[in-house]
Amino acid sequence: MKHSKDLLQECAALLAALRSEMPLVHCMTNTVVTGYTANCLLSIGAAPAMIDDCAEAAQFAGIAGGLLINVGTITEVQATAMRAAVDAANATGTPWVLDPVAVGALSLRTALANELKAKTPAIIRGNASEIMALAGFESTARGVDSTARVEEARDAADLLCVQTGATVLATGEIDFIASLGEVPISVANGHPIMTRVTGVGCAQGALAAAFAAVSDQNYRLAALATALVMAVAGDMAAERTLAPGSFQIALLDALNAISPEDLMARGKVLV
Amino acid sequence: MKHSKDLLQECAALLAALRSEMPLVHCMTNTVVTGYTANCLLSIGAAPAMIDDCAEAAQFAGIAGGLLINVGTITEVQATAMRAAVDAANATGTPWVLDPVAVGALSLRTALANELKAKTPAIIRGNASEIMALAGFESTARGVDSTARVEEARDAADLLCVQTGATVLATGEIDFIASLGEVPISVANGHPIMTRVTGVGCAQGALAAAFAAVSDQNYRLAALATALVMAVAGDMAAERTLAPGSFQIALLDALNAISPEDLMARGKVLV
Amino acid sequence: MKHSKDLLQECAALLAALRSEMPLVHCMTNTVVTGYTANCLLSIGAAPAMIDDCAEAAQFAGIAGGLLINVGTITEVQATAMRAAVDAANATGTPWVLDPVAVGALSLRTALANELKAKTPAIIRGNASEIMALAGFESTARGVDSTARVEEARDAADLLCVQTGATVLATGEIDFIASLGEVPISVANGHPIMTRVTGVGCAQGALAAAFAAVSDQNYRLAALATALVMAVAGDMAAERTLAPGSFQIALLDALNAISPEDLMARGKVLV
Numbered sequence: 001m002k003h004s005k006d007l008l009q010e011c012a013a014l015l016a017a018l019r020s021e022m023p024l025v026h027c028m029t030n031t032v033v034t035g036y037t038a039n040c041l042l043s044i045g046a047a048p049a050m051i052d053d054c055a056e057a058a059q060f061a062g063i064a065g066g067l068l069i070n071v072g073t074i075t076e077v078q079a080t081a082m083r084a085a086v087d088a089a090n091a092t093g094t095p096w097v098l099d100p101v102a103v104g105a106l107s108l109r110t111a112l113a114n115e116l117k118a119k120t121p122a123i124i125r126g127n128a129s130e131i132m133a134l135a136g137f138e139s140t141a142r143g144v145d146s147t148a149r150v151e152e153a154r155d156a157a158d159l160l161c162v163q164t165g166a167t168v169l170a171t172g173e174i175d176f177i178a179s180l181g182e183v184p185i186s187v188a189n190g191h192p193i194m195t196r197v198t199g200v201g202c203a204q205g206a207l208a209a210a211f212a213a214v215s216d217q218n219y220r221l222a223a224l225a226t227a228l229v230m231a232v233a234g235d236m237a238a239e240r241t242l243a244p245g246s247f248q249i250a251l252l253d254a255l256n257a258i259s260p261e262d263l264m265a266r267g268k269v270l271v
Numbered sequence: 272m273k274h275s276k277d278l279l280q281e282c283a284a285l286l287a288a289l290r291s292e293m294p295l296v297h298c299m300t301n302t303v304v305t306g307y308t309a310n311c312l313l314s315i316g317a318a319p320a321m322i323d324d325c326a327e328a329a330q331f332a333g334i335a336g337g338l339l340i341n342v343g344t345i346t347e348v349q350a351t352a353m354r355a356a357v358d359a360a361n362a363t364g365t366p367w368v369l370d371p372v373a374v375g376a377l378s379l380r381t382a383l384a385n386e387l388k389a390k391t392p393a394i395i396r397g398n399a400s401e402i403m404a405l406a407g408f409e410s411t412a413r414g415v416d417s418t419a420r421v422e423e424a425r426d427a428a429d430l431l432c433v434q435t436g437a438t439v440l441a442t443g444e445i446d447f448i449a450s451l452g453e454v455p456i457s458v459a460n461g462h463p464i465m466t467r468v469t470g471v472g473c474a475q476g477a478l479a480a481a482f483a484a485v486s487d488q489n490y491r492l493a494a495l496a497t498a499l500v501m502a503v504a505g506d507m508a509a510e511r512t513l514a515p516g517s518f519q520i521a522l523l524d525a526l527n528a529i530s531p532e533d534l535m536a537r538g539k540v541l542v
Numbered sequence: 543m544k545h546s547k548d549l550l551q552e553c554a555a556l557l558a559a560l561r562s563e564m565p566l567v568h569c570m571t572n573t574v575v576t577g578y579t580a581n582c583l584l585s586i587g588a589a590p591a592m593i594d595d596c597a598e599a600a601q602f603a604g605i606a607g608g609l610l611i612n613v614g615t616i617t618e619v620q621a622t623a624m625r626a627a628v629d630a631a632n633a634t635g636t637p638w639v640l641d642p643v644a645v646g647a648l649s650l651r652t653a654l655a656n657e658l659k660a661k662t663p664a665i666i667r668g669n670a671s672e673i674m675a676l677a678g679f680e681s682t683a684r685g686v687d688s689t690a691r692v693e694e695a696r697d698a699a700d701l702l703c704v705q706t707g708a709t710v711l712a713t714g715e716i717d718f719i720a721s722l723g724e725v726p727i728s729v730a731n732g733h734p735i736m737t738r739v740t741g742v743g744c745a746q747g748a749l750a751a752a753f754a755a756v757s758d759q760n761y762r763l764a765a766l767a768t769a770l771v772m773a774v775a776g777d778m779a780a781e782r783t784l785a786p787g788s789f790q791i792a793l794l795d796a797l798n799a800i801s802p803e804d805l806m807a808r809g810k811v812l813v
Contacts, residue, residue, distance in 0.1 A: 031302055032321050033306060038741075042786060053650045060648060102320070106330055106331060142795065195312065232668065245519075251787070303576060343592075346594060348619075378597050391773025426562060467798070469590065517794075520791060
């Protein structure tokens with residue numbers, strides 16, 4: 001079992017690798033967060049591309065370093081394109097991330113996420129309610145906000161690992177990373193103001209695809225780096241401002257400024 | 272007849288109620304302003320959700336506290352989903368807001384808004400040109416900008432109240448609130464810089480759905496609180512900056528910072 | 543042949559004309575940049591409208607002063623509406639701009655851009671890779687980022703002028719403007735941080751439509767003003783901040799603040 005200091009060092013190295021390799025990240029995501037997601041990826045050092053046409057999405061998923069599937073404003077047309085992109089990603093070995101936004105109460109996204117979770121996602125990222133719903137637990141979700149606590153979702157995350165083989169990243173006050181046959185990891189960084197800006201969680205899904213692209217198939221490490229980078233950047237931004245508009249901008253600045261050394265010095269990783 | 276000071280107190284209480292209840296606001300809106308609308312709702316203290324699939328929109332409109340229908344980038348697919356959501360909202364008693372963006376010159380949105388205005392919206396929010404066009408007056412609209420003055424739109428607002436039973440909020444340099452059988456109300460706060468940022472008017476429609484959700488069916492008060500909160504927040508933000516990019520962010524910060532006391536101290540309400 | 547100082551004076555006058563006439567700019571663009579594009583147009587002094595329904599787009603293209611066609615997140619539905627809008631623009635004499643985002647590797651956008659380039663665009667704006675791909679050269683494009691250097695794209699820009707009759711604006715570290723039978727122009731302003739914010743290039747396409755609207759069919763001058771205004775505003779914003787989130791906002795502020803005199807004093811135009 002690795003100590004948290006070793007894990008922090010590996011995350012720091014992965015951040016450096018991301019900035020060196022500038023992976024191309026194909027985002028199929030919701031209409032609320034497209035711009036902010038692209039800016040988060042640019043700030044951290046990756047190259048975003050949002051492509052939603054069915055034929056083009058299948059072409060691009062094979063070119064990209066990583067693929068994000070976020071069902072936040074799913075439509076039938078986008079669902080069809082997502083299926084094609086996931087199949088292309090799997091055919092070409094592109095790792096892909098599933099973000100099951102608000103799965104549970106709503107029919108189209110719930111059916112689609114349940115269909116896609118069987119198609120070997122590298123990482124599944126969601127809040128506690130979403131992870132519980134996707135694992136088949138009774139959820140207490142209230143729309144897109146999570147009311148179930150991350151702690152209560154740990155059993156669901158473990159079950160979702162068994163069901164899918166994916167690394168599961170359940171985000172919340174404490175982020176939780178579960179991988180099949182591995183010791184679970186928690187990240188205790190981050191600030192409540194992050195929930196007052198739309199798209200922070202969705203951007204985290206995109207970061208997961210970026211880190212997966214440069215992780216040499218170590219998706220547990222990619223998920224940890226994702227959680228750590230966003231939460232430490234959140235801490236850094238929260239030191240500058242706690243007003244939500246200004247924080248949204250400060251978080252982009254922090255994603256650009258954050259260094260491997262910042263991760264080492266500030267990261268609160270519990271194994 | 273209530274004095275303006277009484278109305279200010281009621282608005283202040285409604286703002287406190289919104290922050291306490293954190294209503295879930297279902298936004299079916301245009302693609303330009305989705306992110307900014309969500310951030311405005313989060314800043315004021317509500318919980319946004321943008322859901323556009325026809326089946327899901329009908330499901331969610333019944334769960335949400337309020338529904339916004341904004342036709343700014345309407346498509347045939349979105350129009351179908353909006354009809355389903357409005358019917359579901361009416362069936363479950365969810366108040367909904369109609370924002371007839373650029374209605375008048377363009378065919379699909381004009382037909383849809385005229386169809387939907389017969390389905391008992393709680394509040395109709397638009398600029399003077401849009402209110403005039405929706406009431407059936409000859410409009411002088413130039414695209415999505417309003418060139419008709421709010422003063423000229425008062426007759427149209429009154430007629431629209433008679434036609435629909437809705438409270439009509441006509442926004443502009445002076446905001447105007449008309450309700451059937453009630454004394455009209457004006458709000459004289461706000462700053463011209465608010466027209467140099469995209470989505471301020473559209474976000475106001477979303478705030479109207481949020482206030483309607485916590486208003487106990489007092490939609491006149493909800494419309495007044497909407498106008499007052501956005502205009503006073505605009506005043507507060509304009510004191511920080513008059514550069515449009517910075518103002519966009521300062522307005523989000525002001526929506527978070529604005530207190531019931533700020534409304535009482537700054538509100539310019541004319542009955 | 544005009545000297546660069548004469549051209550700077552003409553650009554300064556065109557900026558003043560834009561602010562006086564406030565042209566209505568119809569943007570059919572990608573879902574990532576809609577909000578930022580609208581805010582850039584508002585900041586410079588134009589009036590944006592994003593309209594994508596097929597029937598409405600055809601109606602509005604005839605009313606607008608300029609039309610932008612940006613294929614960044616193209617779908618079959620949007621492609622159909624773009625064809626209708628371009629035909630309406632051509633029928634009514636509305637100048638239109640083609641932005642061939644990521645053309646080359648992806649099938650739908652490549653076919654559409656090649657179809658539309660035959661329909662007399664006033665201006666074609668792209669990075670070096672996109673200009674090369676649209677001209678029929680072998681491209682080295684890597685998704686939506688340009689890896690071909692603007693210098694290498696000059697032959698492609700010249701060929702594209704011959705093929706289409708359009709003014710070609712190839713943007714990059716040095717912007718390059720090619721027009722049939724005219725001396726090429728280069729603009730050496732701008733800062734690398736502009737590539738760390740999503741939508742700067744896309745917003746430039748929208749500015750091109752705004753300047754074309756007030757240019758009295760002098761599209762070479764409109765393209766030059768576009769390149770110059772965005773690059774000088776970039777210089778001004780980069781003097782305030784080099785953090786990407788803050789820069790995104792500072793660029794909007796600079797587009798509002800930039801004066802005809804700033805263009806004269808700072809512009810680096812090479813004829």
